[in-house]
Amino acid sequence: xxxxxxxxxxxxxxxxxxxxxxxxxxxxxxxxxxxxxxxxxxxxxxxxxxxxxxxxxxxxxxxxxxxxxxxxxxxxxxxxxxxxxxxxxxxxxxxxxxxxxxxxxxxxxxxxxxxxxxxxxxxxxxxxxxxxxxxxxxxxxxxxxxxxxxxxxxxxxxxxxxxxxxxxxxxxxxxxxxxxxxxxxxxxxxxxxxxxxxxxxxxxxxxxxxxxxxxxxxxxxxxxxxxxxxxxxxxxxxxxxxxxxxxxxxxxxxxxxxxxxxxxxxxxxxxxxxxxxxxxxxxxxxxxxxxxxxxxxxxxxxxxxxxxxxxxxxxxxxxxxxxxxxxxxxxxxxxxxxxxxxx
Numbered sequence: 001x002x003x004x005x006x007x008x009x010x011x012x013x014x015x016x017x018x019x020x021x022x023x024x025x026x027x028x029x030x031x032x033x034x035x036x037x038x039x040x041x042x043x044x045x046x047x048x049x050x051x052x053x054x055x056x057x058x059x060x061x062x063x064x065x066x067x068x069x070x071x072x073x074x075x076x077x078x079x080x081x082x083x084x085x086x087x088x089x090x091x092x093x094x095x096x097x098x099x100x101x102x103x104x105x106x107x108x109x110x111x112x113x114x115x116x117x118x119x120x121x122x123x124x125x126x127x128x129x130x131x132x133x134x135x136x137x138x139x140x141x142x143x144x145x146x147x148x149x150x151x152x153x154x155x156x157x158x159x160x161x162x163x164x165x166x167x168x169x170x171x172x173x174x175x176x177x178x179x180x181x182x183x184x185x186x187x188x189x190x191x192x193x194x195x196x197x198x199x200x201x202x203x204x205x206x207x208x209x210x211x212x213x214x215x216x217x218x219x220x221x222x223x224x225x226x227x228x229x230x231x232x233x234x235x236x237x238x239x240x241x242x243x244x245x246x247x248x249x250x251x252x253x254x255x256x257x258x259x260x261x262x263x264x265x266x267x268x269x270x271x272x273x274x275x276x277x278x279x280x281x282x283x284x285x286x287x288x289x290x291x292x293x294x295x296x297x298x299x300x301x302x303x304x305x306x307x308x309x310x311x312x313x314x315x316x317x318x319x320x321x322x323x324x325x326x327x328x329x330x331x332x333x334x335x336x337x338x339x340x341x342x343x
Contacts, residue, residue, distance in 0.1 A: 083323050087128075088129075089314070090129060091146070106327065107308055109330050110301065111300040111304030111308075112304070116159065118333045119335075120155075120334075122336060124156065126153070126155075126190075130146050132145075132147040133145075137202065145197050147219075149194075150191050153190065153191075155188065156188045158186045158187075161331065175237075178233040181229050183229060185227065186226075187228070192222070193218040194215055194217075194218050196213070196312075196315065211258045212256070213256045215253060216254065217254075223252055225252040226251050226252065229247065231244065248273060249274050254268070255268055257300075263302070266297055266300045268295055
C-alpha cells in the first residue's frame with residue numbers, strides 16, 4: 001500500500017515540476033530538485049500517516065501506554081483523574097481569558113496514537129485566549145467564527161515517538177532502502193493570531209457540529225506552528241533516529257476536523273517548506289502552495305477528532321470553559337531551559 005501511494009505521489013509531483021517550467025539551466029535544475037524534494041516531503045509524510053492506519057503509528061513500540069507520566073509545572077496541566085486541562089473562554093478582547101499554550105493546544109496528543117513527549121520552554125510566557133466572536137444561526141445551519149491571540153515568548157513542542165514511527169514503516173522497505181519523510185514534532189513558537197471556524201447543522205433546536213477549522217495565520221501574522229520531517233538511512237541494517245538526515249520544516253497554516261462515521265482524518269494546509277537551516281522565503285512559500293494541492297488528509301485518532309467537534313459545540317453555546325479528556329499517550333511532560341540543538 002505504501003509503495004503504491006509513493007509512486008502516485010512521485011508522478012503527481014513530477015507533473016507539477018513540469019507545469020512550472022523548471023529545469024532549463026543548472027541553477028534552475030537545482031531549484032527544481034529542492035522544490036520537488038520539499039513538496040514531496042509534506043505529501044509523503046501525509047501518505048505515511050494515512051497508511052499507518054492510526055494517524056501516526058501502528059506498532060506496539062509506539063502505541064498508547066497506560067503508564068503514568070511526569071507532571072510539569074506549566075500552569076493548567078492535566079488533572080490526575082480522567083480529565084485533561086480545562087481552558088477558560090472569554091469572547092472579546094476585554095474579556096480575554098489567559099490559558100497556557102500547553103493547555104490550549106492539548107488536542108495534539110489526543111489526535112495521535114503514538115506516544116508523545118511534550119516540552120515547554122522554561123519561563124514560558126505564551127498565553128492563548130479568544131478575542132472576538134461572531135455567530136450566525138438559521139433554521140438549518142450555523143456558523144461560528146472566533147479569533148484567538150497567542151501572547152508571550154517561548155515555545156511548546158510535541159515530539160512523536162521515534163521508535164514507534166520507525167517500527168511502523170520499516171516492514172514495507174526493501175533491504176537498504178531509506179525511511180523518508182518521517183514526522184518528528186509539532187511546535188508552537190512565539191506569538192500570533194488565529195481563527196477557529198465552526199460549521200454545523202440544526203435539527204429543530206439541536207445543533208450538530210460538522211467541521212472545525214483551526215487557522216494560525218490571521219491578521220497578516222505568520223503562523224507560529226511548524227512540523228519537522230526527517231529521513232533515515234540504515235546502518236548495519238538498523239534504522240536509528242540518531243542517524244536521521246535531510247531534516248525539513250513545514251510551517252502549518254490550518255488544521256481541519258470533520259464529523260464522520262468512518263475513520264477520521266485531518267485536513268492540513270501549509271504555508272512553506274524549508275531546510276532546517278533555512279528561513280522562510282519566496283521559494284519556500286511556493287513549495288508550500290504547491291504541496292497543498294496534493295496533501296492527502298492524514299488519519300487521526302477518533303478521540304481527538306471528537307474532542308475538537310465537542311470544542312466547536314462549546315464555542316457555539318458560548319460556554320465559559322472547556323475540559324479536554326485526558327490523553328493517555330503522553331510519555332513525558334518536561335520543562336527545558338533552551339531547546340536542544342538538532343544534530
